[in-house]
Amino acid sequence: MESLKNPIEPLTELRSTTHRSILALLAVLTLGGPPPSLADSASDELVRQVTEVLRERDGRAPTDEELVGAMNVVTAALYGKGQYAEGEHVARVALERGEQGLGAEHPDTINVHWNLATTLVNQSKLSQAIRQFRALDGRLRGFVGLQLATTGSEQVRRDRVNKEARLQDMVYTLALAHPESEALPLAADLMLRWKRLAGEKRAARTLDWKKVRDALPRGSALLELRAFRPLDFKTGKRADPRWLALLIPADPGKGPALRVFDLGPTAASAPLLARLRDGEAAAEPLVYQALFGPLDGAIENYETLFLAPDGALDLVAFARLKLPNGRYWVQRQSLRELRTGRDLLAVPSERVGAGMLALGEIDYDHFPTAANAPAPAKAIEGPPTEDSPSTPAAPTAASPSGSQPRSDAGPALAANRRLRDAHGSFDPLADTGPRPARSPASIGTRTTPKVWS
Secondary structure (H helix, E strand, O other), rough: OOOHHHHOOOOOHHHOOOHHHHHHHHHHHHOOOHHHOOOOOHHHHHHHHHHHHHHHHHOOOOOHHHHHHHHHHHHHHHHHOOOOOHHHHHHHHHHHHHHHHOOOOHHHHHHHHHHHHHHHOOOOOOOHHHHHHHHHHHHHHHHHHHHHHHHHOHHHHHHHHHHHHHHHHHHHHHHHHHOOOOOOHHHHHHHHHHHOOOOOOOHHHHOOOOHHHHOOOOOOOEEEEEEEEEEOOOOOOOOEEEEEEEEEEEEOOOOOOOOEEEEEHHHHHHHHHHHHHOOOOOOOOHHHHHHHHHHHHHOOOEEEEEEEOHHHHHHOHHHHHHHOOOOOOOHEEEEEEEHHHHHOOOOOOOOOOOOOOOOOOHHHHHHOOOOOOOOOOOOOOOOOOOOOOOOOOOOOOOOOOOOOOOOOOHHHHHHHHHHHHHHOOOOOOOOOOOOOOOOOOHHHOOOOOOOOO
C-alpha cells in the first residue's frame, strides 16, 4: 500500500471534497494499479483496500457512510476514465454495502445506485440499466416524499426534486433513443407520476400508465407534453431544454400502445408562443407546425384529444391554432385540456365512512314548536316593481332611514335560526331584491369545464 501515498495523477476535480489518500487510491485503481483485474476481484478485497486507506487517514475504522462514499468516488473516477466494467463492479459492491449499512433510501446509497445504472447504459446493458432506473425511482419516491413532507428548507426540497428531474431526463433520453425497449413504459410512468405533484398525495407516485389509458374514453387519446433536458451518458452533461410529447391512445389497435416524440428545443418555439400571446393571427399556424407538425399524422384520427401541457405551453390557447390546411385545430377534433393525465382518474375519497352514529334521549319539547315559535321577521323590501307601489316605507324611531330593523346577527342568520328552531315548520326566506334577468334558454344550464370542440 506504499504506492497509495503518491498519486500518479491527482484528480483535481475531486480535491476539494476528497482526502488526499482517497485520491491516491483512485489514481492507483484508474491509472497504474489493478484496473484489468478489478472487475474480477472479490468484493471483500475491494472493501479491505478502501478500509485500509481510510484507516490510515483517521487512525480508526471507517463508518459505513465513509466507506460507501469513498467507493462511490472510486466509481465516479472509473466512469470518468471510460472504464465502465470496473466502475460497475465497484458500484455493485458499494450498493450492497450501502443497502445493508445505511438503508436503501439513504442519499449515499441512492448516489451509488445512480452511478451503477449509468455505467450499465454505457456498456449497452440496456435491460439491466432500465431495471436499475425503475428500482431507483421507487427509492426516490420514498426518499423525496419523506423529505418534502418533513423539511422546511427550500434548498433541501429543491435538491430532492432536482434529483428526480435528473432521473426523468435520463429515462426520457433512453426512451427516445430506444422506443422499443422498456424505457418507454418507464418514461410514461415517470411523467404521469411526477408531473405537477406538489400538494398531491403519495399515492400518485405509484401510478401506472395503463390505469390512465383505461380511463380514456373510446376514440380518444392523451397527449402529455413535458420539457426535459437530454443527457449525454458519456459526459454526464445535460443539453438545453426540449419539448417531449407522450401519446397514449385509448385503443391503439394494431399500433403501439405508447409513442414518444421529440418536438424540438423550447427556445425555438418561444418567439412563436410570444407572438401568439400578443394576438398575432399569423402565428396560429406557425405554432401548430412548430410544435405538433412532427406528430400530426399520429393524432389526426382521434375524435377527442386530451392535452396536458407543461411550462410555457400552459399559456397556449390551443383552440386558436390552425392546421396546415387553414382550418382551426378544434374544427378537426375535440380538444380538452388537463393539468396532467392523472386528472382522468377518479379521485378517491379521503374519508371512508365506518360504523354508526346513534343519537338518543333528545328532548324535543325543550325547543319551541311551530305554535309558539317567534313571529317571522318582515321581509326586507327591495326596489318597487310594476306590481308594487313606489311609496317608500315610513321611517320609524328605530330605523330613521326607513329600512327595517335588523338584529345583531343580521336578518338572514336570524331567519335561519328560526327555521332551525321551528321544529318542522318553515317560513319563506326574506326577499333580497331583484335578480338578474335570465333567458328561458339558459334555465337549467350549468358552467362546463374548459372544453373545445
